[in-house]
Amino acid sequence: MIKQASSALALSLIAVGVSHAQEAGRYKMGSVDLIPVLNTDFLHIDNVTYASEQDAEITSWVGVVSPELRAVTELNGNEIELGYRLERGEYFSSEADNYTDHFLHADGDFVFSERSRFTARANFEDGHDDRGRVYSNGFGNALSEPDTYKNANLDGTLSYGGLSSTGRVEVSAGYEIMNYDDRPEVLGFRDTNFLRFRDRDYFRYGAAFYYRVAPSTNLVLDANRQEITYDEQQQAERSLDSVENTVLAGLTWQTNDYTRSFAKIGYTQKKFDDAGRDDFSGVAWEVGMAYKPVSYSQIKIATSADTRETNSEADYIRSHDYSISWEHAWLERFSTTARFAFATDDYEGQPADLREDETTKITLGA
Numbered sequence: 001m002i003k004q005a006s007s008a009l010a011l012s013l014i015a016v017g018v019s020h021a022q023e024a025g026r027y028k029m030g031s032v033d034l035i036p037v038l039n040t041d042f043l044h045i046d047n048v049t050y051a052s053e054q055d056a057e058i059t060s061w062v063g064v065v066s067p068e069l070r071a072v073t074e075l076n077g078n079e080i081e082l083g084y085r086l087e088r089g090e091y092f093s094s095e096a097d098n099y100t101d102h103f104l105h106a107d108g109d110f111v112f113s114e115r116s117r118f119t120a121r122a123n124f125e126d127g128h129d130d131r132g133r134v135y136s137n138g139f140g141n142a143l144s145e146p147d148t149y150k151n152a153n154l155d156g157t158l159s160y161g162g163l164s165s166t167g168r169v170e171v172s173a174g175y176e177i178m179n180y181d182d183r184p185e186v187l188g189f190r191d192t193n194f195l196r197f198r199d200r201d202y203f204r205y206g207a208a209f210y211y212r213v214a215p216s217t218n219l220v221l222d223a224n225r226q227e228i229t230y231d232e233q234q235q236a237e238r239s240l241d242s243v244e245n246t247v248l249a250g251l252t253w254q255t256n257d258y259t260r261s262f263a264k265i266g267y268t269q270k271k272f273d274d275a276g277r278d279d280f281s282g283v284a285w286e287v288g289m290a291y292k293p294v295s296y297s298q299i300k301i302a303t304s305a306d307t308r309e310t311n312s313e314a315d316y317i318r319s320h321d322y323s324i325s326w327e328h329a330w331l332e333r334f335s336t337t338a339r340f341a342f343a344t345d346d347y348e349g350q351p352a353d354l355r356e357d358e359t360t361k362i363t364l365g366a
Contacts, residue, residue: 026072031073031074032071032072032073033072035070035071036067036068036069037067037068037070038065039065039066039067040064040065040066041063041066042061042063042064043063043064044059044061045059045060045061046059047059048060048091048094048097048131048132049130049131049140049141049143050131050132050133050137050359051140051141055141058097058141059093060092060093060097062090062091062092063090063092064087064088064089064090065087065088066085066086066087067085067086068084068085068086069083069085070082070083071083077111078108078109079107079108079109081107081108083104083105083106083107084102084103084104085102085103086101086103087099087100087102088100088101096143096144097130099146099148101126101128102125103124103126103127104124104125105121105123106121107119107120107121108121114162115160115162116159117159118156118157118159119156120155120156121154121156122152122153122154122155123151123152123153123154124150124151124152125149125150125151126148126150127148127149127150128146128147129146129147129148130146131143131145131147134147135180135198135311137311147180148181148183149178149181150177150178151176151179152176152177153174153175153177153202154174154175154176155172155173156172156174157171164212166211167209167210168209168210169208169209170207170208170209170210171207172204172205172207173205174203174204174205175201176201176202176204177201177202178200178201178202179199179231180199182196197231197232198230200231200240200309201229202228203226203229204225204226204227205224205225206222206223206224206225207222207223208220208222214253216253217251217254218251218252219249219250219251220248220249220250220251220252220262220264221248221249222247222248222249222266223247223248224246225243225244225246226243226246227244228240228241228243228244228309239272240277240310240315241272241273241274242270242273243270244269244270244271244307245269246267246269246284247266247268248264248265248266248284248285248286249264249265249266250262250263250265250266251263258291258293258294259289259290259291260289260290261289262286262287262289263285263287264285264286264287265283265284265285265287266283266284267281267282267283268280268282268283268284268306268307269281270307270316272315277349278316278348278349280307280316280318282318284306285304287302287303287304288300288301288302288303289301289302296329296330297326297327297329298326298327298328299324299327300323300325300327301323301324302321302322303320303321303322303323304320305319305320307319314347314348314349315348316348316349317345317347318345318348319344319345319346320343321341321342321343322343323340324339325339325340326338326339337364338363338364339361339363340360340362340363341359341362341363342359342360343359344358344359
């Protein structure tokens, strides 16, 4: 078993552009509102590469600067938003972990009538995996720089039924592309043949039905299907292509004006095209609560269980996540965040490579 622990102490500053002649944080340019945002973080991480107990750990302070610009307008009364964000991370004691990420997004909310609406979101990320995470899990110190990738996705949801109606139906679909940058600096740290075969596409679709049983309580039935297709296979007879089906049932409810909760439990199945791989079927859940007793303070609790794509010779990863966080705004421009997260990843399917990873992360921000 591999056990990993990482903690971070963060000091954060968020600055939003202010124009005294118009709404704070928004600059009018004709029919478009421009919203500039600057996020800065200063963190201390005691296990940068998520090294296991047997390997040397790297400790470092990290400075992160993330400017963002959003443009918001309306089209026939429907809000459209475009945005770009850059994130630069500098590790003071570990230059090999420095990174620069780019994010683009486009959102649209379209209301056709009181009963029907459509939301769409497109994202593009030129991002990275930290050393010791995902495909470098267990090999972080051997990697000379972060592993990088390009990810693009498009999702849409069509809803029918008013928010206060007895019944409401939502139908959704999405497509996602995940491509890693196969650079020599990355491919050398592990089996090159294995790393070449990790680019993949996701096609997902599903439906949810909400039935109001009380003024603030809804029954929900959620069914989703996801088809995962890899661009290439390392071994033609050992395909990782698979289909995931998930059905969840539960409740969403609002106990009072400051407590919102949801709880869904059900069944998930992951079936591979290759009969030689181990399929999975078992319990899945999504549970969460947001408690906001005052407008400037909120506590969130969440847990989930699902399957994820393998980053080793295993067939898949069975994951369980738990987290609790507290956000509090002490002043108009000063807030703090405390978050504790614990996750377990069970690698299933290949006896020679079975393992269990445990990751604990504590974050304090101000």
